[in-house]
Amino acid sequence: MISTLQYISQPMHLENIQAACEAGCRWVQLRIKHAPERLIASEALSAKAICADYGATLIINDHPHIAKAAGADGVHVGKNDMTVAEARKIMGSDAIVGGTANTLEDILQHVQDGADYVGVGPYRFTTTKQKLSPILGLEGIYAIMQKLKALDIDIPIIAIGGILAADVPDLMRTGIHGIAISGLLTHTTDKKQLVSSIMNDIQLCNI
Ligand SMILES: Cc1ncc(COP(=O)(O)OP(=O)(O)O)c(N)n1
Ligand SMILES: Cc1nc(C(=O)O)sc1CCOP(=O)(O)O
Ligand SMILES: [Mg+2]
Numbered sequence: 001m002i003s004t005l006q007y008i009s010q011p012m013h014l015e016n017i018q019a020a021c022e023a024g025c026r027w028v029q030l031r032i033k034h035a036p037e038r039l040i041a042s043e044a045l046s047a048k049a050i051c052a053d054y055g056a057t058l059i060i061n062d063h064p065h066i067a068k069a070a071g072a073d074g075v076h077v078g079k080n081d082m083t084v085a086e087a088r089k090i091m092g093s094d095a096i097v098g099g100t101a102n103t104l105e106d107i108l109q110h111v112q113d114g115a116d117y118v119g120v121g122p123y124r125f126t127t128t129k130q131k132l133s134p135i136l137g138l139e140g141i142y143a144i145m146q147k148l149k150a151l152d153i154d155i156p157i158i159a160i161g162g163i164l165a166a167d168v169p170d171l172m173r174t175g176i177h178g179i180a181i182s183g184l185l186t187h188t189t190d191k192k193q194l195v196s197s198i199m200n201d202i203q204l205c206n207i
Contacts, residue, residue: 002096002117002156003027003057004178004202005195010128010186014046021054023191024199029076029180031061044070059098064090074098076119079106079133084113098158102133104147111155119180120144122161123171128182132161138170145175168198172205 006027007020017028030047032040044060048070051058059074060067064087067075074096077087084099091097098117099110110118120141122132136144141159148157156177163171163181171179179198188194 002158002177004206005198006059006158006178006180007185008061008128008160008180008182009047010182013043014050016186017047018050019191020185020195021050021056023185024195025185026054026056027059028056029059029061030072031182037063037066041066041069044072048072057096059096067091067095074116076100084110084115088114102136104144107144107148107155107157108153111153115155117156117158117177119158119160120176121159121180123159123167124162126162126183129161135161138167138174141171141176142174149175165194165198165201168201169205172202178202 003026005025006029007025008029008031009016013030013032020028028051030044032043040063044066048058058072059076060072061076062081064075068091075087075091076098077084078100084097087097096116098119099115101107101110101118101120107118122135124135158178158180159171159176160180163179164184185191185194
């Protein structure tokens, strides 16, 4: 089952992951950019231990070999990484493999490659990721969801990029499965309140 609320980690990764889990988030993506692979591998092992304590799913960004070695639940790959199909070969059929999309065509490719979910963004401008694809906004995400519906394609779509708590109801009404947040949760003091109010909004839109 793909969670409807996903936390994407930021520096002070282990502390932030612990805090996200403590606040009630049960899906974590370890996203460490521009660091030696041995450091990412060691952080992945520690992140795995934290997530195991909370029964949280752990996804490793960009690095299927590290994900597999750490016993993570899955991996997320984007345009500048290996393909979902290549990542699947490394991770095996039981693992979770997610891919990034900015267009309907990207999504269709990931579906063909056997993705379990697709992260679609950016919803709005964000400084968390460099070299952003074109901003989709609510209209862009809605248009993509309508096209998927017309094609009868049912894959969990996770919106990402600059998402704020107030965006959640409108975003969920486009038909997406859930959202991924990074800066919002990282920089919020009352994380428990934020997570529970977002989860509440997500649930209300699923009734
Ligand atoms: C859920 C989710 N969606 C999209 C991304 C972005 O992945 P990618 O395009 O590979 O960019 P980086 O995160 O590697 O900078 C993601 N990580 N998670
Ligand atoms: C990791 C990532 N991928 C994106 C994409 O558009 O593919 S946007 C993004 C950053 C998400 O962090 P925040 O919630 O702080 O904006
Ligand atoms: Mg990537």
